Amino acid sequence: MTRTLIVITDHERQHFLPAPLIDELLSLLPAHRIVDPLSLKADDWATLLAEFRPQLIITGRKTPMLPDDIAIGGDGLRYVCHLAGSVKHLVSDTHLRRGLLVSNWGNSVxxxxxxxxxxxxxxxxxxxxxxxxxxxxxxxxxxxxxxxxxxxxxxxxxxxxxxxxxxxxxxxxxxxxxxxxxxxxxxxxxxxxxxxxxxxxxxxxxxxxxxxxxxxxxxxxxxxxxxxxxxxxxxxxxxxxxxxxxxxxxxxxxxxxxxxxxxxxxxxxxxxxxxxxxxxxxxxxxxxxLPHLAGPTTDRQRDAGAFALENIRRHLAGDLPTALIDAEAFARST
The missing domain is CATH 3.40.50.720 (NAD(P)-binding Rossmann-like Domain)
Incomplete structure (x- = not known):
């Protein structure tokens, strides 16, 4: 079973993954743990990663940056499925060069x-x-x-x-x-x-x-x-x-x-x-x-959630997720 951390706020969970999406997601990932990133203190993130050793992390806008030395590949972290757009607050080009798969909401929005x-x-x-x-x-x-x-x-x-x-x-x-x-x-x-x-x-x-x-x-x-x-x-x-x-x-x-x-x-x-x-x-x-409102509206954030769910299905089946962030896309993102 894939050890999975779901590190999103309650607000993101309600809007990106409303029922039945959250139920479908959790049924795919029996070895999961849900963490609200707003509850994490300064050292909690590194401790959580070291103790749980996730192979898959589902992330949102408030998920902290991954440490540069996190284990990637093999029994370590393989895939970060980001529910939103920009991933620069979350991963570095070092993670990508080391083979970490990272996707965002792609064209779903x-x-x-x-x-x-x-x-x-x-x-x-x-x-x-x-x-x-x-x-x-x-x-x-x-x-x-x-x-x-x-x-x-x-x-x-x-x-x-x-x-x-x-x-x-x-x-x-x-x-x-x-x-x-x-x-x-x-x-x-x-x-x-x-x-x-x-x-x-x-x-x-x-x-x-x-x-x-x-x-x-x-x-x-x-x-x-x-x-x-x-x-x-x-x-x-x-x-x-x-x-x-x-x-x-x-x-x-x-x-x-x-x-x-x-x-x-x-x-x-x-x-x-x-x-x-x-x-x-x-x-x-x-x-x-407008204050940067062109992204998914409150009612259509579920489209990004459904897109993420399909990517996780692909990953669990051994296929590559879509909307993967490569070095070029990372460099031009904001």
């Missing part, structure tokens, strides 16, 4: 993240932040000069074309939009089959589209690639949405452009999180802000 991208796009087109502030604080109402816009038949550019972009494509196509992407690694035949045009360059993506949605991964090349010059390619009245990675955008430059009020911004991710109280992005009526 992509459709919900895409939903948030669609929401932010429509909110920005309808000037939702402006009216939320103006109606609450100033008692405002529309007049004959009020402008607001629809998503139907817009030109939409996607910077990046991974799993979230593909789910967003499915959600946004009914609006009859013309879609472009800048993601050089995606084969031309794949884009053609999906009805997506490849932009000539990232600059062209910003030049040619009325809505640009940021979905690029955070690689060394992409850090700060959306700079002030790039943002100034957006035409007046256009929309820039970021549900990807905050550091892909030069945030100081974005503040300068946003303050001019000519472009609508809708942002869920930021270079520094939580967003500082004195951030120049706060208080601007043309900037819609």
């Amino acid at each position: 992509s459709r919900v993240m895409a939903e948030c991208g669609l929401f932010l796009t429509i909110a920005a087109l309808r000037r939702a932040s402006h009216w939320a502030l103006a109606m609450h604080r100033e008692g405002s109402w529309k007049d004959g000069n009020t402008e607001f816009f629809s998503l139907f038949e817009r030109r939409v550019g996607l910077h990046g074309f991974g799993a979230i972009a593909r789910e967003l494509l499915r959600l946004i196509q009914p609006f009859g939009v013309k879609l472009q992407t800048w993601s050089p690694s995606v084969p031309e035949a794949e884009l053609a089959a999906l009805g997506v045009q490849r932009a000539a360059s990232l600059e062209a993506l910003f030049d040619d589209n009325e809505v640009v949605i940021e979905l690029a991964s955070l690689t060394p090349r992409n850090r700060g690639i959306v700079d002030e010059a790039m943002l100034r390619r957006l035409r007046p009245g256009s929309v820039f949405v970021n549900i990807g990675r905050g550091a892909v955008v030069d945030e100081a430059a974005m503040v300068r452009v946003a303050r001019e009020g000519k472009v609508q911004f809708a942002l869920d991710v930021f270079t520094e999180e939580p967003l500082p109280l004195d951030s120049g992005l706060r208080g601007l009526s043309n900037v819609t802000l």
Whole structure:
């Protein structure tokens, strides 16, 4: 039997693994122990690992970092099944190089993240932040000069074309939009089959589209690639949405452009999180802000739990789990 530690908070257990998922999980893992990481004191974690010697650990956002010298492979730890996204608080590249298998929620949350991208796009087109502030604080109402816009038949550019972009494509196509992407690694035949045009360059993506949605991964090349010059390619009245990675955008430059009020911004991710109280992005009526909510909603965290359960079934059957974190994915994660 596989010795298994389930190190998640009560909140995570209720939302990622509601019944019957928790019952199915525990039936697969008779040699298990459940630990709330919030109850662990400074030395408890190392002692627990040394005494229980887990071969499988199911982890959440509050699970402590694994010690570098933990036994890996053989009768030691073989697999860490992480219920959430980032694993950098949990494992190091040393663990990966030593052969530890680590997975996260993979693409199980992509459709919900895409939903948030669609929401932010429509909110920005309808000037939702402006009216939320103006109606609450100033008692405002529309007049004959009020402008607001629809998503139907817009030109939409996607910077990046991974799993979230593909789910967003499915959600946004009914609006009859013309879609472009800048993601050089995606084969031309794949884009053609999906009805997506490849932009000539990232600059062209910003030049040619009325809505640009940021979905690029955070690689060394992409850090700060959306700079002030790039943002100034957006035409007046256009929309820039970021549900990807905050550091892909030069945030100081974005503040300068946003303050001019000519472009609508809708942002869920930021270079520094939580967003500082004195951030120049706060208080601007043309900037819609969310506190990194594009991940799984409270009711859809169970999708990640079901994905983890399937990965554990695969592991117990001797197959490789999906959504494994390799060195490249670890390096570009935040």
